[in-house]
Amino acid sequence: MSDETLIPAAAPAAAAAPATQDLVARAAALDAADGLAKLKERFVLPDGVVYLDGNSLGALPAGVTDRLADVASREWGELLIRSWDESEWWTAPERIGDRIAPLVGAAPGQVVVGDSTSVNLFKALVGAARLALPGRTKLLVDATTFPTDGYIAASAARMTGLTVIPVDPGLAAEAIDGDTAVVLLNHVDYRSGRLHDLPALTAAARAAGAITVWDLCHSAGALPVGLDAHGVDLAVGCTYKYLNGGPGSPAYLYVAARHQAGFDSPLPGWNSHAEPFAMTPDYRPADDARRGRVGTPDILSMLALESALDAWDGVSVESVRAKSLALTDFFLECVAAYVPLGKVETVTPAGHAERGSQVSLRTENAREVMGELISRGVIGDFRAPDVLRFGFTPLYVGFADAERAARTLGHIFG
Amino acid sequence: MSDETLIPAAAPAAAAAPATQDLVARAAALDAADGLAKLKERFVLPDGVVYLDGNSLGALPAGVTDRLADVASREWGELLIRSWDESEWWTAPERIGDRIAPLVGAAPGQVVVGDSTSVNLFKALVGAARLALPGRTKLLVDATTFPTDGYIAASAARMTGLTVIPVDPGLAAEAIDGDTAVVLLNHVDYRSGRLHDLPALTAAARAAGAITVWDLCHSAGALPVGLDAHGVDLAVGCTYKYLNGGPGSPAYLYVAARHQAGFDSPLPGWNSHAEPFAMTPDYRPADDARRGRVGTPDILSMLALESALDAWDGVSVESVRAKSLALTDFFLECVAAYVPLGKVETVTPAGHAERGSQVSLRTENAREVMGELISRGVIGDFRAPDVLRFGFTPLYVGFADAERAARTLGHIFG
Numbered sequence A, B: 001m002s003d004e005t006l007i008p009a010a011a012p013a014a015a016a017a018p019a020t021q022d023l024v025a026r027a028a029a030l031d032a033a034d035g036l037a038k039l040k041e042r043f044v045l046p047d048g049v050v051y052l053d054g055n056s057l058g059a060l061p062a063g064v065t066d067r068l069a070d071v072a073s074r075e076w077g078e079l080l081i082r083s084w085d086e087s088e089w090w091t092a093p094e095r096i097g098d099r100i101a102p103l104v105g106a107a108p109g110q111v112v113v114g115d116s117t118s119v120n121l122f123k124a125l126v127g128a129a130r131l132a133l134p135g136r137t138k139l140l141v142d143a144t145t146f147p148t149d150g151y152i153a154a155s156a157a158r159m160t161g162l163t164v165i166p167v168d169p170g171l172a173a174e175a176i177d178g179d180t181a182v183v184l185l186n187h188v189d190y191r192s193g194r195l196h197d198l199p200a201l202t203a204a205a206r207a208a209g210a211i212t213v214w215d216l217c218h219s220a221g222a223l224p225v226g227l228d229a230h231g232v233d234l235a236v237g238c239t240y241k242y243l244n245g246g247p248g249s250p251a252y253l254y255v256a257a258r259h260q261a262g263f264d265s266p267l268p269g270w271n272s273h274a275e276p277f278a279m280t281p282d283y284r285p286a287d288d289a290r291r292g293r294v295g296t297p298d299i300l301s302m303l304a305l306e307s308a309l310d311a312w313d314g315v316s317v318e319s320v321r322a323k324s325l326a327l328t329d330f331f332l333e334c335v336a337a338y339v340p341l342g343k344v345e346t347v348t349p350a351g352h353a354e355r356g357s358q359v360s361l362r363t364e365n366a367r368e369v370m371g372e373l374i375s376r377g378v379i380g381d382f383r384a385p386d387v388l389r390f391g392f393t394p395l396y397v398g399f400a401d402a403e404r405a406a407r408t409l410g411h412i413f414g
Helices: A011-018 A020-032 A035-042 A064-076 A079-084 A092-105 A119-129 A147-160 A169-173 A198-207 A299-312 A317-336 A366-375 A399-413 B010-018 B020-033 B035-040 B063-074 B080-088 B091-102 B117-131 B145-161 B169-175 B196-205 B258-262 B299-312 B317-338 B366-375 B400-412
Strands: A111-113 A138-142 A165-167 A180-186 A211-215 A233-236 A250-256 A358-362 A381-383 A388-392 B110-114 B138-142 B161-166 B180-186 B211-215 B233-236 B252-255 B356-360 B379-382 B387-389
Touching: A020 A317, A035 A299, A064 A299, A064 B063, A092 A111, A092 A299, A111 B196, A119 A147, A119 A180, A119 A233, A119 A250, A138 A169, A138 A299, A147 A165, A147 A180, A147 B020, A147 B145, A165 A169, A169 A198, A180 A198, A180 A381, A198 A233, A211 B317, A211 B400, A299 A366, A299 B180, A317 A358, A366 A381, A366 A388, A366 A399, B020 B317, B035 B252, B035 B299, B063 B080, B063 B299, B091 B110, B091 B252, B091 B299, B117 B145, B117 B196, B117 B211, B117 B233, B117 B252, B117 B258, B138 B145, B138 B169, B145 B161, B145 B180, B161 B169, B169 B180, B169 B196, B180 B196, B196 B211, B252 B258, B317 B387, B317 B400, B366 B379, B366 B387, B366 B400
Parallel strands: A138 A165, A138 A180, A180 A211, A211 A233, B138 B161, B138 B180, B180 B211, B211 B233
Antiparallel strands: A111 A250, A233 A250, A358 A388, A381 A388, B110 B252, B233 B252, B356 B387, B379 B387
16 A cells, blocks of 8 residues: 555654643533534434444444334334335435435435345445446456455456456546446545545546546544535445444345336345236336345345434434544544653544545554554554554544543553 | 146036045044144244145245344344354255255255346356257256256256257157266146156156256155265255245255265355365365355345254154145145035146145136235136146144135135
8 A cells, every 4th residue: 555645643743742631621622612522312322432433333322222123022023014005215315315315315216225235235246347338348346446346347357247356446537447347446545544536537538438436434424525516426335344244134125216127136136126026927116226136125224324314314414424524533642642652643634535434544553553442542553564543433533532531541451 | 737637626526525524524533633733833824824835935934034144133233244254154054955865855065045046047057058968969957947048958958069959858868878968857847746756757867867857846855866865966946935935935955975086166256265265266075065156145045044944853854745646636626525526737746656745727817817816815826828736844834724725715605
């Protein structure tokens, strides 16, 4: 990852860094002025823990446990099979998709929920290959991507006759050419936290006649995405990070309205049929986003996710983004103040335009350091070989959390 | 479906059918003698309802609601990300697979849970095509199959170069030849309830050098399957019918141990990697059943399923099968006694060797008749164009239920 911005954790000015009590007071003032601070009440968090791993598993929204009990005991236990209609189970994939749509800048009718991110990526990539211009041969894939994207891309390429070309996402615009069929990119890199330029890269792909597939796992719910505004073709994402849907909650697939009639899924399960209950031997796909559905939707997980999305009521992604940047700025400032010079390197870009909602710090013995942090009540995670990741979910993380996390890290190195 | 056995609902002897009170007494005696009757306590069922739709959505096992509350509030809410290890979330797909394995006659280490049946079928069919002998061109598919199997088979064939050949499952053994790469069959037909001869058809396929893929959705948990004993190559099934896992609960994939090293999944997500957390760009599949995993497992649904499987503690599939046949025999007897001659035709075969755990009756206005039955507290379902389906789940359905269902049907026609 040669393009990472490495910032010394403690710049020379760190010698004049404010004392702990000043940062604690600053954090308190920032929390007091934070218009989103009260949203933390919408979550259940363990006492005494600073949770900075919402970029891996979002926290439990307050209404989910009761909703699950109702789904199990009443909708399943009492209504039984009737709930497919009466409890509106059948339409959950597109209904919940429409709840996610505004968070990723999509008009209604383009997002369906279901399956894992990997499975949706396979649908999207094969679908993209089939939408691509004739004669195009290349599938460009972010070389720094989360592994599953690369593995699934290799399978999709193998099964559609394309050739995978790994690219540095920072140089992807130059790599897109007249042979490029499909471009798969991550909006935010899972390891470094780098935010890639979705508008510019999408525009470059469109100018070259290539189809774009964006992986939004690390951006959706943390920052504006603007799928419609920027002309993205297809996108996938998970719902268990910044959308707080629960462990392994169903992922989603976005197919731009203009492509739905031509979207040719490699997984044409009966749920994607125009008339699924006609149960005809001939396949005729639905003419809308339902074309991205496959098998029977996983209702318990899906309705837990639907309940989890209530945490977004009245919340704009723009306000979340503003707080996210303030949080990560403040965390970096605290790290510079508390952590001895040279102990950590900041992997996450300093520029706001290139930063997602996480801060990644490279250090020796990162696995052990994260274990020690967790034992002291600060939960982030470790990514091989040497990265500490700290995710900032503005819905439930505050500035005092950021200060405590950095101070605890400083103590470990102190 | 030319091979259906059509039995007159009321045979000539029906004129001498026992009176209602005799059948009620017979049912009571059968229930009193039923060694499995007490298993009904392991389920939560609404009062006053006869539930004969467990072949579509199994009833709620008693422990599931509490287990879901614990998973959400403690494992997710309190332990958060740590639960992937501490609560053993990560290993759930193969652990729960090993709970299902004995119910389908598989030794441990060959079944993994996750994804929908449709997605697993795609993995199985593409994997089977890649395991097939070189030069084989045909994918034989049960022509009467549940639609998704046919749709997914067409996609798998298209992406692997095979040609789909629809076959009457009753004649499949004759259709398998030296060009046959893969044979996809249903163990029990979803509409007619016909049980196909898995041992003989598998043997025929093996003799011809073809790979078998069995869909167990309508047999697993209702009757012995014997995957290992009969040398099946690959199989898939859902868990929300006779396994009572909940609406849309995760499906499973069986890959016989002898094929695992050669199983080449079209969905090589990071969960199928030999070292998923190494997060390397190069794909190296696990050397066991985990090869069938794809993305992050859907934990809420998966652990609900795990709890649901507690209903099977100490229960043999053989005892369930014996009761199932007794139930469907008795139901058919009651239908013959209660339903006026000529109102319904029995689609389900009379012979035990050809009968699954459901009874399908063909009638005019089947949709309206089923609506009327449901309004009177007897829940079965309707399958287009003219079939009433009654599923018998021996874990919670008794003989009095069967008698009441048939008597209610008789009243509707009376």
